[in-house]
Amino acid sequence: xxxxxxxxSSYRATEGPPDAPFLGVGVGLRxxxxxxxxxxxxxxxxxxxxxELLSExxxxxxxxxxxxxxxxxxxxxxxxxxxxxxxxxxxxLDARYLDELDRLADLARPSWISDHLCWTGVEGxxxxxxxxxPYTEEAVMxxxxxxxxxxxxxxxxxxxxxxxxxxxxxRDGMSEWEFLxxxxxxxxCGILLDVNNVFVSAHNHGFDAxxxxxxxxxxxxFQIHLAGHSVSGAMLxxxxxxxxxxxxxxxxxxxxxxxxxxxxxxxxxxxIPTYDRLIEEADRAxxxxxxxxxREQAIHVAS
Amino acid sequence: xxxxxxxxxIADWIRAPEGIAKALAEDxxxxxxxxxxxxxxxxxxxxEARARLEIYANAYxxxxxxxxxxxxxxxxxxxxxxxxxxxxxxxxxxxPSRHPSLRYAGARLPGFIASHAAAEGIRERAPWxxxxxxxxxxxxxxxxxxxxxxxxxxxxxALAPEAFGALTLRLAPWxxxxxxxxxxxxxxxxxxxxxxxxxxxxxxxxxxLVWRRAERVRHRRLEALESLALRRVEEQTTFAALCEWxxxxxxxxxxxxxxxxxxxxxxxxxxxPASALSS
Numbered sequence: 244x245x246x247x248x249x250x251x252s253s254y255r256a257t258e259g260p261p262d263a264p265f266l267g268v269g270v271g272l273r274x275x276x277x278x279x280x281x282x283x284x285x286x287x288x289x290x291x292x293x294x295e296l297l298s299e300x301x302x303x304x305x306x307x308x309x310x311x312x313x314x315x316x317x318x319x320x321x322x323x324x325x326x327x328x329x330x331x332x333x334x335x336l337d338a339r340y341l342d343e344l345d346r347l348a349d350l351a352r353p354s355w356i357s358d359h360l361c362w363t364g365v366e367g368x369x370x371x372x373x374x375x376x377p378y379t380e381e382a383v384m385x386x387x388x389x390x391x392x393x394x395x396x397x398x399x400x401x402x403x404x405x406x407x408x409x410x411x412x413x414r415d416g417m418s419e420w421e422f423l424x425x426x427x428x429x430x431x432c433g434i435l436l437d438v439n440n441v442f443v444s445a446h447n448h449g450f451d452a453x454x455x456x457x458x459x460x461x462x463x464x465f466q467i468h469l470a471g472h473s474v475s476g477a478m479l480x481x482x483x484x485x486x487x488x489x490x491x492x493x494x495x496x497x498x499x500x501x502x503x504x505x506x507x508x509x510x511x512x513x514x515i516p517t518y519d520r521l522i523e524e525a526d527r528a529x530x531x532x533x534x535x536x537x538r539e540q541a542i543h544v545a546s
Numbered sequence: 547x548x549x550x551x552x553x554x555x556i557a558d559w560i561r562a563p564e565g566i567a568k569a570l571a572e573d574x575x576x577x578x579x580x581x582x583x584x585x586x587x588x589x590x591x592x593x594e595a596r597a598r599l600e601i602y603a604n605a606y607x608x609x610x611x612x613x614x615x616x617x618x619x620x621x622x623x624x625x626x627x628x629x630x631x632x633x634x635x636x637x638x639x640x641x642p643s644r645h646p647s648l649r650y651a652g653a654r655l656p657g658f659i660a661s662h663a664a665a666e667g668i669r670e671r672a673p674w675x676x677x678x679x680x681x682x683x684x685x686x687x688x689x690x691x692x693x694x695x696x697x698x699x700x701x702x703x704a705l706a707p708e709a710f711g712a713l714t715l716r717l718a719p720w721x722x723x724x725x726x727x728x729x730x731x732x733x734x735x736x737x738x739x740x741x742x743x744x745x746x747x748x749x750x751x752x753x754x755l756v757w758r759r760a761e762r763v764r765h766r767r768l769e770a771l772e773s774l775a776l777r778r779v780e781e782q783t784t785f786a787a788l789c790e791w792x793x794x795x796x797x798x799x800x801x802x803x804x805x806x807x808x809x810x811x812x813x814x815x816x817x818x819p820a821s822a823l824s825s
Contacts, residue, residue, distance in 0.1 A: 299647040305693035305720075307761040327646035333550040340646045365553040368642040370560055370606050371651070374553075382549060410598035411588045412552075449590065477592045478601065 259505065260433055262400055263355050263465035266320050266506040267292030268525045268532065273511075277311055279518040284318040290522035295508050296351060298325035298358075302343045312351050322466065322506075323353040324435075327369065328393065330403065331362035331376045331386050341396045348397065355465050357402040357435045360386070360423060377412040378422040387429035394432065402433030402465035407443040407472070407481030419444065420455045424463070433465035436505070438495045439487065443472050443479040452494055461502045469495055469528060470510035484513035486524060495528070499535040507532065552586065559583075560603045561642065563635050566596050610638060610651055617652045618682050620737025625672050636664040649690075656680035674728035678737070681730035684722055684756045685763045692719040695820035699813045702823075711786030715779045715809075718819040721757035723768075723776055730754060731767050759816045771795055775808055779818075785809065 259265060272280065272294040283289050294315055301308045315321060327340065348356060361373040376382045394400055405423055417425070427434050436459055445452035469492075471485025487495075487509070499505065507528045511521060547555075562569030573579035587595035611634050615622050622630040637658050643651040659665045660676035668675050696718070705713065717723070729752050732744040753773035756765045768776065778791060785805065793801035812818055 299649070302647060303649065303690035306690035306758065308690060309693070310761070329646070333548075333553050337646060362553060363646075364643075365550075365557050367644050368557065368561070369644060369646060370557060370602075371609055371643060371648055372560075372602055372605055374556065374602065377549070377552060385549060409601040410595065413585055413588050414547075415588075447592070449592065475601075480601070 258461050258503070260400075260462055260465055263402070263433055263506070265504055266322075266354060268529045269293035269295055269322075269506065269508045270521050270525055271295045271297065271324075271508065271510055271512065272311070272315060272321070273515055275515050276518045276521070277307075281311075281314055283518075284315065287318070289319060290518075291525045293320040293322065293354070293506070295322050295324045295510075296353070298323045298344060298347060298356075299327055301351070302340075302347055309350065312347075316351060320354050321351050322508075323348060323351055323356045324404075325356070325358040326371075326373065327363055328358035329363045329369075330358060330389050330393065331360065331374075331382065332365050333362075333385075334365055334367065336389055336392060341393065345397055355402055355433065356397060356399065357404055357433070357465065359406050360403040360426065361406045373406040375406060375408040375410065375412075376422070378415040378417045378419060379412075380416065383422065383425045383429060387426050390426065390430035390432045394430070400432050402435040403427070404435035404437050404468065405440050405444070406437070407440040407447075407479075409447055409478055409480070411448055418450065418455075419448075420458045424458065424460070427463050434459060434463045435466045435468060436464050436498065437468035437470070438498055439468065439470040439472055439491045439510075440481060442488075442491045442494055443481050446479045453497060456494060456498045457501060459498070459502070461505075464502060464505050467495070467498065467505045467507045468510055469507060469524075470512075482513060483510050487527075492527070492531070496531050496534075499531055504532050504536055547586065555582065555586065556599070556602075559599055560606050561638070562603065563639055566600050566603055570596070607635070607638070609648070610634065610643065613648045614652045614655065617686050618655065618679055620682055620734045621675060621678050622737075623740060624678070624733065624737045624743050625668060625675060629668060629671070633659070633665065633668055636662075640664060649686075652683065652686070656683055674730070674733055674743075677726045677728045678730050678733045681724065681726065681734060681754065681756075681765075684724055684754075685765065688720060688722055688756050688758050688763050691722075691758065694718055694720070696816040697813065697818040697820045697822055699810075701820065702813070711784065711789075713785040714782065714822045715785060715788060716782045716819060716822045717776065717780040718757075718817055721755065721815075721817040723773065723780055724754045724756065725773070726752045726754065728752065729767075731765060734765075755815075755817075757815065757817055764815075771804075772808060775805075776812075776817075779812075 268291055270291050296312065301312055325344065359373045361375060363372060364370050405419065423434060441452050441455045445455065469487045470483045471487055473480045473482040473485060509521060509524045509528060559566050559569055570576060570579045570583065583595050587599055589595040611631065614634050637655055640662060641654040641658055656676055656679040659668060659679050729744060731754060736743045753768040753770065754765055755768050775788060778788060789802050789805045792805045796804055
């Protein structure tokens with residue numbers, strides 16, 4: 244990492260995965276912000292430390308999307324985040340998709356690649372949604388074996404994100420966090436801890452969000468996601484169209500106090516605000532990261 | 547129930563065109579279907595299983611409707627929201643998305659409108675709908691079609707006059723020629739500007755050029771002769787051969803100027819690849 248690409252603050256990263264360097268606070272790269280990003284990037288005033296690319300948006304033959312990736316990559320680290328790996332499906336893995344993902348990685352040179360712990364389609368038909376899996380031993384072994392094949396194909400470990408969910412299975416034999424950890428251990432992959440998704444799913448299924456957060460080991464966490472959600476009747480829906488809620492900020496603070504600094508991303512994909520407003524949201528995450536670092540340093544000095 | 551059966555069952559419910567409740571009621575064995583749901587998805591005091599699944603079913607349809615509404619903005623505005631909604635419902639039943647990216651979900655809509663029995667209603671109401679959809683999809687495709695270096699006028703300045711005739715003319719991948727029976731450009735303009743569709747649509751062939759320049763998709767209607775000339779370029783020709791062909795179409799004395807005028811315009815539009823010079 245060149246000096247220009249170092250995080251803006253002097254956080255102290257502790258015991259994270261060796262293949263997921265601490266990047267600071269990032270935001271999703273969105274079309275409406277391209278002009279701001281390029282203009283600010285060229286004068287080294289991005290206001291954030293890194294970008295997350297939605298992989299599928301850039302898995303195209305040419306045109307503006309690929310030019311933007313090349314330009315952004317000149318002044319900021321990026322990570323690639325996919326929605327269609329379909330890692331939990333009972334369909335065979337899509338070799339063509341993996342080839343295209345690999346090709347994009349050659350261009351984007353991401354710090355890491357992530358997708359979701361879910362299934363998105365079956366029988367070759369894509370539902371374009373992040374559907375939960377039954378939390379069973381069968382599913383653990385099925386997904387872990389597939390993660391292994393993906394990691395072999397890409398030549399790197401990937402991170403899997405916990406999804407927001409609105410349904411669960413009668414035959415679930417373990418908690419969601421036990422399921423996530425079992426796969427991460429079995430496949431030796433990373434975790435993208437989406438704190439908003441923990442909050443949303445905890446509400447929708449009635450489990451303890453704190454217990455979930457407290458169970459996640461630092462050495463598996465590549466990254467954290469923060470986002471806003473919506474209320475729909477008795478349920479919370481992961482819409483990414485609002486600011487991060489206070490409940491999610493509190494949960495994030497708890498996660499950072501436990502885990503220490505983790506690369507954190509603000510997701511805002513619908514009703515997208517101005518780039519400056521996004522930076523404000525990122526700054527709040529930054530202050531929590533810095534608070535955790537100060538505390539760790541104080542403890543270190545005191546001992 | 548195996549993971550496979552779990553997923554195919556849920557996917558069928560989510561894709562049901564009129565919601566989960568109706569899908570369960572209209573199942574060949576409604577009681578069995580309801581029992582299957584009860585043993586598969588958990589109900590609790592917050593929400594019953596059917597309503598939980600319904601969240602996914604709604605998200606599925608409206609996500610795809612949203613994407614198709616963007617890809618086919620003009621068609622949607624001209625046929626109206628309600629008809630477009632019905633069109634997408636029947637389209638997704640026949641042509642579910644099979645690509646990992648939503649970008650390609652609408653790829654088969656023009657063909658569906660043109661020939662599927664379920665699209666008969668829209669064909670009757672809007673005979674131009676399939677062609678307008680095809681035109682809009684061409685614009686979607688050209689947006690992120692393969693890149694390459696554009697042949698610029700200055701690059702030709704170095705050519706000796708006698709070398710000009712041998713210049714290879716080839717259409718760049720980012721320039722696409724399409725012919726229609728309906729004035730898709732007028733329809734598109736009306737549909738994207740919220741105007742009334744043009745009167746007297748379907749009066750004869752309309753030759754369109756759709757291309758990308760400076761990352762923006764553009765289109766223009768071609769005169770018949772320029773369209774034929776560009777078809778020859780699409781198949782690859784030389785400037786001399788183009789002049790010779792032009793001489794068979796117009797007065798022999800006017801042919802060189804006509805061909806030179808075309809070349810000038812194609813260079814200005816950025817329709818030719820720089821690689822043509824090295825051929």
